[in-house]
Amino acid sequence: MAPFAKTGGLADVAGSLPLALGRLGIEVMVLMPKYRGIEFSEKRLSDHVQVHFIEHEPFFNRSGLYGHQDSDYADNLDRFSYFSRECLTAAKRLGFKPDVAHAHDWHASLIPVLLKTEFLADDFFKQTKSLLTIHNLAYQGVFAASEYKKIGLSQELFSVAGFEFYGMVNLLKAGLLFADRLNTVSPAYAKEIQTVEFGCGLEGVLRQRKNKLSGILNGIDTQAWNPATDTKLSAGYSAESLAGKKICKASLQKKYGLEVNPQIPLLAVVSRLAHQKGLDLIAQALPDLISSPLQLVILGDGDADYRRLFERLGRDYPAQVKVSLGFQVMAAHEIYAGADLFLMPSQFEPCGLGQLISMRYGTIPVVRATGGLKDTVIDADQDPKKGNGFSFDLFDSKSFLSAVNRAMKAYRDQERWNLLMTCAMKCNFSWDESAKKYEQLYREAV
Numbered sequence: 001m002a003p004f005a006k007t008g009g010l011a012d013v014a015g016s017l018p019l020a021l022g023r024l025g026i027e028v029m030v031l032m033p034k035y036r037g038i039e040f041s042e043k044r045l046s047d048h049v050q051v052h053f054i055e056h057e058p059f060f061n062r063s064g065l066y067g068h069q070d071s072d073y074a075d076n077l078d079r080f081s082y083f084s085r086e087c088l089t090a091a092k093r094l095g096f097k098p099d100v101a102h103a104h105d106w107h108a109s110l111i112p113v114l115l116k117t118e119f120l121a122d123d124f125f126k127q128t129k130s131l132l133t134i135h136n137l138a139y140q141g142v143f144a145a146s147e148y149k150k151i152g153l154s155q156e157l158f159s160v161a162g163f164e165f166y167g168m169v170n171l172l173k174a175g176l177l178f179a180d181r182l183n184t185v186s187p188a189y190a191k192e193i194q195t196v197e198f199g200c201g202l203e204g205v206l207r208q209r210k211n212k213l214s215g216i217l218n219g220i221d222t223q224a225w226n227p228a229t230d231t232k233l234s235a236g237y238s239a240e241s242l243a244g245k246k247i248c249k250a251s252l253q254k255k256y257g258l259e260v261n262p263q264i265p266l267l268a269v270v271s272r273l274a275h276q277k278g279l280d281l282i283a284q285a286l287p288d289l290i291s292s293p294l295q296l297v298i299l300g301d302g303d304a305d306y307r308r309l310f311e312r313l314g315r316d317y318p319a320q321v322k323v324s325l326g327f328q329v330m331a332a333h334e335i336y337a338g339a340d341l342f343l344m345p346s347q348f349e350p351c352g353l354g355q356l357i358s359m360r361y362g363t364i365p366v367v368r369a370t371g372g373l374k375d376t377v378i379d380a381d382q383d384p385k386k387g388n389g390f391s392f393d394l395f396d397s398k399s400f401l402s403a404v405n406r407a408m409k410a411y412r413d414q415e416r417w418n419l420l421m422t423c424a425m426k427c428n429f430s431w432d433e434s435a436k437k438y439e440q441l442y443r444e445a446v
Contacts, residue, residue, distance in 0.1 A: 109175025
């Protein structure tokens with residue numbers, strides 16, 4: 001949960017959604033592990049939102065959240081089984097009787113199972129329903145069958161109707177079967193994960209429970225991401241007054257040692273470095289792209305192979321491509337504000353936050369039409385009035401290159417580009433609208 005610990009978009013959701021729910025008058029208690037660096041045991045974020053940290057030094061006081069370098073911790077089943085059980089125990093100890101236990105991803109997907117097994121006879125939770133949110137179906141919490149006993153539940157639950165998944169233990173699968181309601185982070189992804197292409201082996205389970213499955217688009221924190229008030233920028237700007245964006249671009253070019261030239265389109269990538277993100281398409285298209293006058297700034301961290309790939313591209317094209325490995329909040333804000341185009345050619349994307357933030361900053365996204373990208377980015381060539389970006393369908397470098405070239409053609413038409421920026425910046429991706437949909441989902445569950 002941002003700002004306490006973060007590896008990806010889940011942290012942003014866990015940091016923003018509770019506050020938006022609190023503004024609706026909903027009482028929220030967030031429970032998360034007390035990871036290294038968190039100095040307190042509890043924290044009140046608003047009148048309606050409190051956070052409690054589950055402490056267990058051997059499990060959570062480590063250098064990484066889920067693993068180290070490129071491998072998961074070997075005892076993750078022990079760690080998150082303990083966490084899930086302790087969440088319910090802590091809620092009871094603190095006297096917080098939930099109408100809904102809202103669990104996120106495989107790490108907490110044991111909670112819906114516990115509510116219908118171990119805690120079923122506990123009067124405290126008699127009225128409690130469960131919602132499981134899938135942020136990325138590719139991560140399922142799969143472990144060897146020999147580890148099942150660590151969960152502490154009946155051997156009977158290690159079956160096709162429970163945890164068993166091709167002879168392995170699958171925590172997410174069990175959560176999907178036991179939760180009262182399921183949702184994921186965009187309407188398009190909710191449909192996609194019921195197919196073989198995107199279902200990651202769980203498409204049958206999801207089709208079985210499709211009447212309980214919905215998609216609610218993630219929002220962004222519109223206060224933290226606001227170009228008019230962002231203190232991390234060289235200049236502020238808004239949809240009504242875009243002059244400051246040119247200053248931000250010049251500042252970004254100077255910071256990364258690029259030619260300071262307002263005419264050269266500046267492309268950006270801010271991403272976790274993983275295969276899912278379509279980074280191979282960028283690498284394959286780069287020799288063709290670089291033949292035109294353009295600049296590219298890449299910020300991210302992740303898989304070692306992609307780190308090496310982009311480091312090499314930075315060396316091959318030192319005048320036009322700049323790569324910054326690791327993730328720095330300050331740099332992300334500067335890039336979102338200073339770039340002209342934001343590249344996000346994902347193979348799949350449950351929701352995506354990068355494209356939402358980039359539009360907020362008037363940086364036009366070029367995306368593959370999948371998942372949340374499909375729900376949020378309207379191609380400006382297909383719909384000139386409502387267009388806020390550029391998209392392509394086929395996951396190949398040729399289609400990606402074509403979309404980038406269409407975007408750069410639009411960039412050369414200053415009047416059209418200003419209208420496009422204004423349209424993108426006026427899109428409303430705040431959490432307030434999404435929170436109302438979650439409230440409705442909670443009410444359906446109870």
